């Protein structure tokens with residue numbers, strides 16, 4: 001069977017600025033994989049490439065065996081990539097319920113199940129999303145991605161800028177999703193939380209994958225070398 005996600009030596013950039021110089025990554029269905037590396041090393045750029053928001057200049061990305069190079073952004077979503085982008089990006093004028101409904105695609109995830117995962121959303125279904133707290137917006141962004149019934153959930157800095165207690169609620173949600181068997185690719189700054197939830201890690205260094213392996217093999221030496229400031 002094809003891996004769920006297979007990235008081979010991709011390159012990409014922003015106009016004349018090259019950001020990725022050869023990123024490779026492979027993940028199987030049911031895994032939680034952390035994409036790690038210091039600021040500016042190419043994590044968000046890699047995620048943009050996976051969702052087709054940014055074109056590749058080289059290399060290949062396959063989702064469930066299918067090369068996504070010629071697919072549109074919605075086609076990649078239909079293939080099963082559910083992106084929770086950095087900065088959340090809820091549809092501000094819409095209510096919580098509307099944000100969820102517009103994303104819905106057939107599958108086991110519906111509004112009721114999203115509310116079970118994040119009960120706070122259940123209390124705010126009629127509230128305009130612009131007026132939600134940062135943590136609630138993040139829950140909504142995750143809920144919206146789940147409503148598309150993704151095979152692969154991609155979380156870019158889902159806990160950034162949130163109070164510790166709210167961060168915990170997001171991590172509880174991520175752990176619950178893992179327990180339900182969802183495949184998750186995530187970027188986050190909390191090494192401790194990543195180590196507790198991820199199966200594997202891929203570390204980027206200056207736009208290249210520098211290390212990949214089981215999370216338990218990520219030694220203090222490696223994290224000093226690639227993640228320390």
Ligand code: ATP
Nearest residue numbers: 014017018019037038039040041042043044045046
């Ligand atoms: P961070 O943890 O700070 O979000 P990152 O690992 O996600 O970092 P990227 O955002 O992918 O890194 O950035 C990789 C490189 O691409 C950096 O050198 C960055 O300056 C550059 N870059 C990112 N976005 C743009 C853009 N819109 N235009 C030009 N260069 C960009």
